[in-house]
Amino acid sequence: MESNLKAYQDYLLKEKNYSILTSKAYLGDINSFKQYLTNNHDEVQLEVVNYSLIRSWIVFLVENNNSNASVNRKISSLKSFYKFLLKIKEISQNPLLKHKSLKTAKKVQIPFSEKELNDVFNLNNFDSNFEGVRNQLVIELFYATGIRRAELIGLKTGNVDFSNKTIKVLGKRNKERIIPLLECTVGLIKRYLDEKNELFLKDENDLLILSKKGNKISESFVYRLINDYFSTVSQKVKKSPHVLRHSFATHLLNNGADLNSVKELLGHSSLSSTQIYTHSSLSELKKTYKEAHPRSKK
Structure with a gap:
């Protein structure tokens, strides 16, 4: 599992040309889910989770006062990771394939006049x-x-x-x-x-x-x-x-x-x-x- 996370980080930096800060943010979201699994689901490996486990994490995040926008960002990071695992044939199906983002209120930015x-x-x-x-x-x-x-x-x-x-x-x-x-x-x-x-x-x-x-x-x-x-x-x-x-x-x-x-x-x-x-x-x-x-x- 750790080797897959390291490979994913290299992929973000070298192939996707993401900045170090951006890649850290992605890895932080994934590690947050990993910690949730460790604490609540007997250390289920990231590579074998199903959507119901991810859904339970979403509920956990919402109940702990994470905004919908914050939850969507974390799930987006996770979805990207699973797309990478699919690409390198570590998994056969992305568990987030049919996930729909939580609704968020559109914030209208007010520019200076x-x-x-x-x-x-x-x-x-x-x-x-x-x-x-x-x-x-x-x-x-x-x-x-x-x-x-x-x-x-x-x-x-x-x-x-x-x-x-x-x-x-x-x-x-x-x-x-x-x-x-x-x-x-x-x-x-x-x-x-x-x-x-x-x-x-x-x-x-x-x-x-x-x-x-x-x-x-x-x-x-x-x-x-x-x-x-x-x-x-x-x-x-x-x-x-x-x-x-x-x-x-x-x-x-x-x-x-x-x-x-x-x-x-x-x-x-x-x-x-x-x-x-x-x-x-x-x-x-x-x-x-x-x-x-x-x-x-x-």
Whole structure:
């Protein structure tokens, strides 16, 4: 059994190109089920379970206040593992083949308004030193490119092509994409690099965004930075890097960008992932429709 788990982890990392964090999350869910079997079913092996055992785990999870979304994620990890076991002929049938996910309430993400974005740039007095320019650039990159938090942290100085005004981003599953840069973003990057190069040694392959000590920034640092700055201009409950990415997509759609273009910019593999952002732009569409349709005044 342990050898199958190790083989599965290698499969996720090497064949599926999942990140270490993602593979750990998958293995964590599977080990959670394994522990449940150990505690409740006389250590039944993962390879020989049937759906009724998995169903009992689902009931156990729900009764212990796991949300439906959390349960669905765990079952998705388990289903992936059994698909792998089927692939390497360790089992003859996936016990989750006919499983249906638990229903979850769709959460509508509320993006920042264009006014809130303008306010965060215009009303905050960003210091003109390294930290101030860096903080402004972090917000600028999120809103001007729609990149993910992990993508921003992994950016290198060499990813910026100043002559073509583009930036190369390494996304999920090591997929690269090229994103165009606005003139103002290019100018801010140059200004930041001037500050950065005064403090730290230049290196072609160094990380673009650094801490004040010259180290790689953390995910929690980025979250706090966005939350702190947007707390001054927005009353929204959630103020995170992902809300900025959401705002990027929504504002592009509101201003006439087509869905396929936004999909490419975001690095989504399918349109269904991008379509969640159309819910936010629907209110704008309704407003335009009502104002423009001849019969709206009747």
